[in-house]
Amino acid sequence: MYPHIDNLMDLLVKSQLNALSALFNTDILRPIAIQKLDILTQELWYPGIPRDTNKYIGKISSPSYLSKSLSLLQQYQIHLDPTISYGIIGGHTPIVEYLPNLSSNDYKSLRNKRIMYIDQLVSADGNYLLTWNEVKRLNNNNFKGPKPNWFKLLENEFTLSNYRTLTHPLNDNYTIPARLQQIPDQSLGNHKKRNEWTYHWDARLQTCIIGKTYIQDTDTHSSITIMEHYLPYNNSLIPNNFTVQSSHSLPLILTPCPGCHLNDHSLILQDARIKCSISMRTNRLSTFNTFNHLNQEHKKFKNLPLSKYYVSTKPLHQIRHSAYSIYLSQHHVNIVTPIITTLDIPSSHDQNHVLRQLSSVIDSALLCNDNIKLILIEIASKFFSFTNFQFYSDGSVSDIGTINSKSGFGWIQTDPLLPQLSFSGSTVFFPSSFKSESFAILTILLVLPPNATCEIFTDSQNCIDTFNQRLGSPSISPRRRLKQNNFLIWDLIMWLISHHHLTVQLRKVKGHSNNKANDQADALAKQGRYSLDPIIVNHKFFHQSSLALFNYNHISVIDRNLRKWSNIPIYSRIFNMAMNNSSLLPINHQITYGDIDWIYTKQWINSNPFDMPTSSKLSKIQSNRLKKSTFTYPTGNILQRNYPNLYPLGRIHCTECSIDEDTNAHIGLCLSHRRSITSLLTKFKKNLIDLLRKEGTSNISFDIESRVNNSNMFKVFPDVLDAARLLDSPDQIPKRRKGRVS
DNA sequence: TCCCTCTAATAGGAACCATA
DNA sequence: TATGGTTCCTATTAGAGGGA
Known part of the structure; x- marks a missing residue:
């Protein structure tokens, strides 16, 4: 009846895509975008951005703008792809993923109690559900009120027997990371340690836990350490004459914990003097030393009212910092950090340093096989001592518009005084000759040393125009930047030029003009098409200028005008809906089993009796053809139906x-x-x-x-x-x- | 679905009492 | 007199039920 009612949603998709990509890519809006992400996290109670927002959005009473738009876009297979690691650490399995059928009240309760991960509710090995009292103790007994419903659900539906064994144990519990080094045979098994001090970061309490190892049980994959808990002595109680050092290097005095909620009551130790013992799985022990009892540093604090104490050789500040950074690196969380520093003018003695920076740019800016990165780094090191370069570059795309499309590119250095090195590679997604040519220029600039001058001959007028346009207006507005095709490649090109102080000139060369160097570049590009390892630009390289980009179906980031591009998924969706429409079933049947010759139909629709590729006459003919083939041609009966006053009955x-x-x-x-x-x-x-x-x-x-x-x-x-x-x-x-x- | 009311459950403090 | 246990009270919270 109203075949175009869905277009409302499609229009929304187009406008929201544009608005959101502007939100996440504009410097001024960055704090707002981060706040919106935080609201999303609070709403969905999911650490980070879930792959499928639609799964969780039903539980929210009044979703925010971002969650509504994201769930709409996800119906079109378009997903937000953050360039920074965004999320909340502290566990591996979000509780909303573990318990899929939570009510909105359960969400409220979880938010109030700050419980996001199921890891917060299970024993350290991830096999047993803690009792409600234990959970409360872990949270400093801050929970009031009766046992919440979601916890009862966990107890009734997700545990077996009285031992509270989880039906789906967590096998990637955060205390069991992979071991880093080989363990010598003699250290396997149960060991009593005499003087081993360890520290680790406790994600649940957000503090550093310090302990003295009592027993260590080592296995080939991980070890269980039972330690006596020690607390840092409050430094403000130390008399003034001791605290001459700066606050960061105050001595760390450790006293045995008299027993706290961390104490594991299930451990049976022979040593009755230990009041608070902790057992944890470790993959790597972070240890530090204490001063001997006879040492001056130890004797300094003899007068303090402490019966038993140890003095660490490292200050608390350093130990805390180390514990937290080890924890972060084990969980692959990188905090938003400033981008790699700009390269200074290289002097002769720090050549290696500059070369290392060049390699790190190549390594972080591209996503490809490591061998290709190594080849580029090797070329960069050979070019390193030269300044004036001359390149011929070419791109090549075959079978465009089919699934077999291959795009390759290649270039060769032609200055006779310099090494005549060449490179060829291939890229994927959104194939076009413009993209291949741009990639050729990008890979050239990646291997150039800082302050170099180079001349690039290319046969793509489009590249030259884009290049001159971008060079002419260095402060391009984010909205314009995001509308440019392949903006990731061009952003990287402009970044390299400004940060490495390159002087680049693009020259037009006529294609297939029997220029020897150009033919070589052409051959390299054709050869690059058959390279099995494609190269793509890592969008996370731009985490400073943009917070997030959009990707299609988690396959590839869309680095072009989103509003235009979104027609592709929208049209395919409309087509799918039309095909699944029951009233069009006969057509659907004809497509699958019928006698329609699609190749000839396509040729009939595409045939052009005129010389010109486009003309008003041709478009009329084509619209006639389409209307006739879809039975929508305005024949007498249709006119009669649509204009009953104009066309009389009969x-x-x-x-x-x-x-x-x-x-x-x-x-x-x-x-x-x-x-x-x-x-x-x-x-x-x-x-x-x-x-x-x-x-x-x-x-x-x-x-x-x-x-x-x-x-x-x-x-x-x-x-x-x-x-x-x-x-x-x-x-x-x-x-x-x-x-x-x- | 939201808001309000009511009830049950719990933490924590005050008061009180028993004991070393 | 210090300490630990018990009881009572108040504040807070979860969740059920009802109405708009």
Whole structure:
């Protein structure tokens, strides 16, 4: 009835895509964007941005703008792809993923209690559910009120027997990371340690836990350490004459913990003096030393009212910092850090340093096989001592528009005084010759040393124009930047030019003009097409200028005008919906099982009888064809239906044959059309016979004329067409109309 | 779905009492 | 007199139920 009502949503997708990408890529809006991400986290109670927002959004009573837009975009397979690691650490399995059917009240309770991960509710090995009292103790007994419903659900549905074994144990619990080094055989097994001090970061309490190892049980994959808990002595209680050092290097005095909620009551230790013992799985022990009892540093604090104490050789500040950074690196969380520093003018003694920076740029800016990065780094090191370069570059794309499309690029250094190195590679997603050429220029700039001058010959006028445009307006607005095709590549090119102080000139060279160097570059580009390891730009390299970009189906970041590009998923979605529409079932059936020759249909729709590629006449002809093929041509009956006042009731006859009613069904059956089709077919039949007679000589033994005349290709089957036409005969029409109405 | 009211459950402090 | 246990009260919270 209203076939275009869905377009409302499609228009929303287009505008929201644009608005959101502007939000996440504009410097001024960055704090707002981060705040919106935080609200999203608070709303969905999911650490970071979930892959499938739609799964969780149903639980929210009034979703915010961002969560609504993200769930709309996800219906079109478009996802937000952050350039920074955004999320909340402290566990591996979000509770909303573990318990899929939580109510909105459960969400409220979880938010109030700050419980986001199931890891916060299970034992250290991830196998057993803690009791509610234990959970409360872990949270400093801050929870008031009765046992929440979601916890009862966990107890009833997700545990087995009285031992509280989880039905789905967490096997990637955060205390069991992979071991870093090989363990020597002699250290396997149970060991009692004498003087080993360890520290680690406790994600739940957000503090550094310090302990003295009591027993260490080592296995090949991990070890369990049982330690006596020690607390740092409050330094403000130390008399003034001790605290001459700066606050960061205050001595760390450790006293045994008298027993706190961390104490693991299940441990049975022989040593009754230990009041607070902790057991934890470790993969790498971070240890520090204490001063001996006879040491001056230890004796300094003899006068303090402490029965038993140790003095660490490292200050608390350093230990805390180390514990937290080890924890972060084990969980692959990198905090938003400033981008790699700009390169200074290299002096002779720190060449290695600059080269290392060049390699780190290559390493972090590209996503590809490590071997390709190594090749580029090697080229960069060979170019390192030169300043003036000359390159020929070329890109090549084959089978564009098909799934077999391959895009390759290549370049060669042609200055005779310098090493004549060359490079070729391939790239994927959104293939175009512009993209391949841009990639060639990008890889050239990546291997150039700082302060170099280079001249690049390319046959792509588009690249030269884009380059000069970007060079002419260095402060391009984010909205304009995001509308440019392949903006990731061009951003990187401009970044390299400004940060490495490069002087680059692009020169146009005519393609296929027998220039030897250009032909070499062309050959390299063609060779690059067959490279199996594609190179793409890492969008996370730009985490300073943009917070997030959009990707399609988690495959590739869309680095082009989103509003234009979004037509592709929108149209395919509309097509899918049309195909699944039950009233179009006959067409669907015809597509799958019918006699429609799609190749010829395509050629018929695409055929152009004029010389010009576009013309107003051609578009009229094509719209006629399309309307006729989809039965939407404005024939008499449709005009009558749409304009009842203009077209009076009664049959409107076909203007050409004046026999039958003018309907879409009639067009293919019309007698006068049939006459012109027959005459056309006779003409082509004659042409074919002439052609066969001319080409085929003595080796054709059969009678050409009779064979062609008998072929089904040139028959119109008047009986079949007439039988179909008779269904529409005047006396039957009222009956059918009646049937339709009832 | 939101808001309000009511009830049950709990933490924590004050008061009180028993004991070393 | 210090300490630990018990009881009572108040504040807070979760969750059920009802109405708009």
